[in-house]
Amino acid sequence: YIDDKTLYIKDNKIYHIGDMDNNNLDNNEENNFEEIDAKNKLVMPGLINMHGHTYMSLFRNYADDLPFNEWLFEKIMPVEDSLDKQDAYYPNMLSCIEMIKTGTTTYLDMHMYSPYSGKAAHDSKMRAYLSRSVVGDDLYSDPRRLNEMLDEKEKYESDLVKFMMMPHAIYTASPNLIKEANEEANKLGILKQIHLSETNTEVNDSYEKYNKSPVELLDEIGFLDERTSLAHCVKLKDNDFKILKDRKVTVVTNVASNCKLGNGFAPIKRMLDEGINVTIGTDGVSSNNTLNMFREMGLLSLIHKGVNEDVLVLGANEVLKMATINAAHALGRDDELGIIKEGALADLIFIDLKAPNMFPNNNIVSSLVYSANGSEVESVMINGEFVMRDNKILTFNEDEIYEGVNNVVNKYLVK
Amino acid sequence: YIDDKTLYIKDNKIYHIGDMDNNNLDNNEENNFEEIDAKNKLVMPGLINMHGHTYMSLFRNYADDLPFNEWLFEKIMPVEDSLDKQDAYYPNMLSCIEMIKTGTTTYLDMHMYSPYSGKAAHDSKMRAYLSRSVVGDDLYSDPRRLNEMLDEKEKYESDLVKFMMMPHAIYTASPNLIKEANEEANKLGILKQIHLSETNTEVNDSYEKYNKSPVELLDEIGFLDERTSLAHCVKLKDNDFKILKDRKVTVVTNVASNCKLGNGFAPIKRMLDEGINVTIGTDGVSSNNTLNMFREMGLLSLIHKGVNEDVLVLGANEVLKMATINAAHALGRDDELGIIKEGALADLIFIDLKAPNMFPNNNIVSSLVYSANGSEVESVMINGEFVMRDNKILTFNEDEIYEGVNNVVNKYLVK
Secondary structure, three states: OOOOOOEEEEOOEEEEEOOOOHHHOOOOOHHHOOOOOOOOEEEEEOEEEOOOOHHHHHHOOOOOOOOHHHHHHHHHHHHHHHOOHHHHHHHHHHHHHHHHHOOEEEEEEEEOOOOHHHHHHHHHOOEEEEEEEEOEOOOOOOOHHHHHHHHHHHHHOOOOEEEOEEEOOOOOEOHHHHHHHHHHHHHHOOOEEEEEOOOHHHHHHHHHHHOOOHHHHHHHHOOOOOOEEEEEOOOOOHHHHHHHHHOOOEEEEOHHHHHHOOOOOOOHHHHHHOOOEEEEOOOOHHHOOOOOHHHHHHHHHHHHHHHHOOOOOOOHHHHHHHOOHHHHHHOOOOOOOOOOOOOOEOOEEEEEOOOHHHOOOOOHHHHHHHHOOOOOEEEEEEOOEEEEEOOEEOOOOHHHHHHHHHHHHHHHOOO | OOOOOOEEEEOOEEEEEOOOOHHHOOOOOHHHOOOOOOOOEEEEEOEEEOOOOHHHHHHOOOOOOOOHHHHHHHHHHHHHHHOOHHHHHHHHHHHHHHHHHOOEEEEEEEEOOOOHHHHHHHHHOOEEEEEEEEOEOOOOOOOHHHHHHHHHHHHHOOOOEEEOEEEOOOOOEOHHHHHHHHHHHHHHOOOEEEEEOOOHHHHHHHHHHHOOOHHHHHHHHOOOOOOEEEEEOOOOOHHHHHHHHHOOOEEEEOHHHHHHOOOOOOOHHHHHHOOOEEEEOOOOHHHOOOOOHHHHHHHHHHHHHHHHOOOOOOOHHHHHHHOOHHHHHHOOOOOOOOOOOOOOEOOEEEEEOOOHHHOOOOOHHHHHHHHOOOOOEEEEEEOOEEEEEOOEEOOOOHHHHHHHHHHHHHHHOOO
C-alpha cells in the first residue's frame, strides 16, 4: 500500500517513489517532470489478461445461447474460414480499446490472422504476447502457420510486443506437432501456451486415444515447464495437480467463458491449496462476451465462494494477485510487471475512487474485486506513455476502429 | 423490438409509439414535446431491483472476507445498533445514486431506519417499495417498528413511493409475528416480502424447531400468496417447489450475495422448469458489494450455465425478463412497469450502444446480459421525468451525498 506518495516516471520505468531531493536528478531534469494530480485516484499496476483471441470481438453477441456444435461449426467457423486476414485488424483493435478502457495493460493473444494481430498490438501501444495458433500433425511439413508467425515476429517484435508458441489444443494438434512446437519454442527462447482440459469431451477422448489425461499427455511430450501456461484446466484429474505443481506450470482460468459455454467450474481452490500458480484470462469475446478483467476478478471470487460454500475462499487480495503478480511471474517478469516499485515498468492504471460503486473507500482492494465494474479506470499508462487519459484514447483514433468493425460486420455477418 | 421509432411521453406515461398525426394531439400540444435524439442509443424499460437494504452502502467493502458470524455479529451489527437514524439517510441516497447510474428505476428496500429510507426514496425520485423490517414475537405487544413504518407510510407514500410488509426472517420473527404481519398487510392491501431459506443453518433449525421446511412453515401460516416475494430461496427442498408454484409466490434471487456469503447457488433452473416466477435482487451492498442489476443479470446467467453445465440454461431473453417483466408481475403491475407500450409508465433508461464492450451490436438483448457492465446507462427517466441525463443526476446534488456519507463513515467506521 502506498498512500499519498509521489511516483516519478522516467522513460518507461518507475524511477522513484516518495519525495525526491535534487540529488536524485540530473541538473536539468528537475523541471522536466510533468505533474499529474491523482487526488481521489488509485494508481495501481495494470491488469494482465493471460488468455484471449482478440479478433473474436467481431462475434460479440453473435450466436449466443446456442448448443456448442451449432455455435462453433455452423456460426463461428464458417466466418473464420472466409475472413480475409486484413479484416481481422479492426476487431483486434476493438478488443484493445475495450481492454485499455477496463485497465488491462498486457494481453496474450492466440490468433489466426498474422500479421494483423501484430499490427494491432503495435498500433494500440499495449504490451502483448502474440501467437499464430498452430494445428495439425507436423509443424514443418505444412509450415505455413509457423512461417506466418515467424514473419509476424520479425516484423512486429519490440519492447512491447513479444511472441509465444501456441499449439491450439490436443484435439487439433497431434502429440508430434506439440513436441515440435515445444522444441521450436525452446530454440527461440519464447513462452508457450495451449488450451487444455476445457471440456469433458476433450478429457474423455484423451483417455480413449492415449489412455492418459490431457495433462499427463503433455507432460510426457515435455511441454510442461515454468515457461508454459495452460488455458482453462476445468476438468482436472487427481493426478494432474501434482504434475502441474511439480512442473511449475501456470494455469490461466477463464471463468466467464467456462460458464458461458456450459463447461462448469475449474477446481481453483484445490489448485491454490496445492501451490499451483493461477492467473486470469477473459478468453475471446465470443464466449464471454466482454474483455473486462475487473468483471473477471469479481466473477472468479464470487463463483468459487459459491462452489465451495465458503466465504473465505478466494479473498480479494488473492484474486488481485492473480491478475497482476501471478501473471507477471508466469511471464518471467516478477520484477517488472504487475507491481509498483522502483525499476518496474510504468504500466499503471488510474482509478476513480469517487465512483458511487467504489464509495465509501472502506477497503480499496475489496472495492477493486467486489465493487468495480471496470468503468472506474480513467487513465492508462503503458511503458511510461499514456495510452488513455481522462477516458480518452490517445494513441489512435477510436472512431475509425468502430467504422472499420462495422464494415467487417456488414461484409461477413449481415445477410 | 422497436427500431427507429418515436416514443411520445406525456406526463408520467408512454403516450404513443410511432409517428403521430395531429389528430392524436390537442391543438396547442403539438409543439410542447421536447425532442430527444436517441441515435445509437437503446431505450428500454428501467430495471427492477427486487431486494435490498439501501442503508448498507455505508458498509461497502467493510469487513469483507470474514467468517459469517464475525462479519455480522462483530462488525456489522454493533454499528447498526449504534447508528443514529438520520445518519442512514446519506448511505440510502448513495445507494440510489448507484442504482440510477446503473439503470435501476424501481427498488425494494427492507430497512431499519424509518423515516429516512422514505425521505431518500422521496428525494431521489426513484420508484420504491419500502418496509421497516419487523422482528420479534408479537407485532402489537412491542409496536414500535410497526408504528415507525405506519408513520413513514403516512409521511412519504406517493405515486412513486409505496410501502410493503417485511418480517425479517423466520429466525428473527416468530410464526405468530409473521401471521400478524400477514394480516396487517392484507388489511392495508400491501405486498409482502421476507428472507427465506437463505442458509443451511436456517433450514436445519426450521426442521428442528417446527419439523417443517421454511417454505412449509410460511405456507401453514398463510403468508404465501401472489402478493408475496421471497428473497434468496437457496436451500429449497423437493416439496417446496410445488408450494411456491401453487401459491403463485415470486422468488427473488440474489446471486452475488448468495455467493459472497458462501451460501451457494439457488436452484433457479428447477424453479423455472416448475413455472415459478423468478426475479432478481442485489441484496445490500455489504454482501454484494454493488447494486448493479446489469452485473447481477450477467452473473445469474453465467453461474447457472456453469452449475448445470448447459449453455442453454438462462438465456439472455429469460434473464432480462426476470429484471423487468417478471418483477412487474410480482408487483401486480404487468401493464405499467418493465415494459414499453402505450399507457405504461415512462420509466425508461437510455443505453449507449457505441460503448466498446457493446460493439458491434450483433444482438442487443445478449449485449445487455453478457456484455454490459452498467456504465453504458447514460440517461434515466422515472415517471416521465429525467432523474439522470447524460450521466448527470438532475434531481439532487450528488456531491452533498458523498460528503454526507464521509461524515457518517468518520463517525462510525473509522477509529
